Amino acid sequence: MSGVTLKNAIKRYGETQVIHGIDLEIAHGEFCVFVGPSGCGKSTLLRMVAGLEATSAGEIHIGARDVTHAEPADRGVAMVFQTYALYPHMTVAENMGFGLKMNGVPKTEISKKVAEASSILQLDDYLARKPKALSGGQRQRVAIGRAIVRGPEVFLFDEPLSNLDAELRVDMRVEIARLHNEIGATMIYVTHDQVEAMTLADKIVVLRAGRIEQVGSPIALYDDPDNKFVAGFIGSPAMNFLRGMVKGDKVSVPALGEKLIDAPVTLPADGTEVFIGLRPQHLHVAPQPDSPITLDIREHLGGVSYDYLTTPTRERVIVENRGDTSAPENAGLKLDFETAHVMLFDAKTEVRIR
Structure with a gap:
């Protein structure tokens, strides 16, 4: 079994701690996505699993091994980076098999493994080409193929579609999901x-400032977030x-003229400040001539706008519309919603009120 376990994993650079005691279980065969804003520590955490960053404290296990x-070469992992890092003077087949060649693997076995990876990634027609003759997506598939031929226990992807x-990006998301x-x-x-996280993951790990905010399936995080950030x-x-x-x-x-709404949960003490969370698809607009709420801009995306x-109160609101239900332009608007869809968050702690 080749799951990954992190036990109180910590990373420090001198006096600065950037990863704060991460505990995480990734099951064998699971597709786990680390997601979060820039600087949250997701790439650092991945590089710690790969062995490219030393772990300051805590433990990392792959399968039963500490x-x-x-x-890095002894961990049984293969990493695919944002940059393809292909050798320009080598063919696709040579790039994919280069790591095995350097490890002294026989040519017949290299050819077999390259052929297997090529078949999975639909690269058979490109094996004799050099990287300059490939599209960006094809080059990234070659980089993934180079990882596959190593037969790793764990695949690590560091923002492979950013370029x-x-x-x-859509095509490669499908390719990676199919590969898994x-x-x-x-x-x-x-x-x-x-969006990549939601479409690819079995499990999402949401990170902020080197800490895990929440772990769960895409739908669980979408429907039942623990805090305002998630x-x-x-x-x-x-x-x-x-x-x-x-x-x-x-x-x-206040944004709706001090309108009083029912809450779907037991409320905290009177006078507590809260955030009212609503998904764009749960909001509705209708004409109301005396309303100070007006349309700023509309994005048309075909079947949805x-x-x-x-x-x-100068708060920005996004409303999703399907069909011909968009708000009229240059007119006052009434903003409405069903309280069953409301999520409440404490304004100070930003923790969900349940």
Whole structure:
């Protein structure tokens, strides 16, 4: 079994601690995505698993082996980077088999492994080409093939799609998902793009400032976030947040003219400041001539459009519309929603009120 376990993993650079006691279990065959904003520590954590960064304290296990202080080559991992790092003077086949050649693997075995990886990645027609004759997506597939031929226990991906254009990113997401389904290996994938995380992962690890905010399946994090950060990070467009205040058994919403709404949870003490979280698809707009809420801009994306509004309290709101239900331009608007879809967060701690 080739799962990955981190026990109180810590990383320091001198006096500065950047990874703060990470405890994490990644099961054998699981596709785990580390996601978070720039500087949250996701790439550092991945490099600690790979052995490219020394672990300052704690333990890292791959399968039954403690690899905390093992050399990268002895960990049974293969890493795919953002840059393809292909040798320009070598063919695709030579690039894919180079690591095995350097380890003294017989030519017949190298050819067999390259052929197997080429078949999985649909590179058979490109084996004799050199990197300059390949597209960006094809080069990234070669880099993945180079990892496959090593037969690692764990695949590590460090933002592998960042250099690709939008269409190729979609294509490669499909390729990587198909690869995981086909070979069933444990994969850890780093990205700042939560769309990639949602579409690829069995398990998402949301990181902020070197700490885990929440771990769970994509749907679990989307439907049941533990705090405002996770709620705002998972989902595209992001969740809307309006300021409110507890008044008895209701919540006052200044952005809607001190409108009082029912809460779907037991509320904290009267006077507690809260954030009211609403997904764009759970908001509705309708004409209301005397309303100070107006449409700022509309994004048309074919079957769906997004209306960007500003409230009298200067809070930005995004409303998702399908069909012909978009808000009228240059007119006052009424903003409405069903309280069953409301999520409440404590304004001070940003923890979800359940």
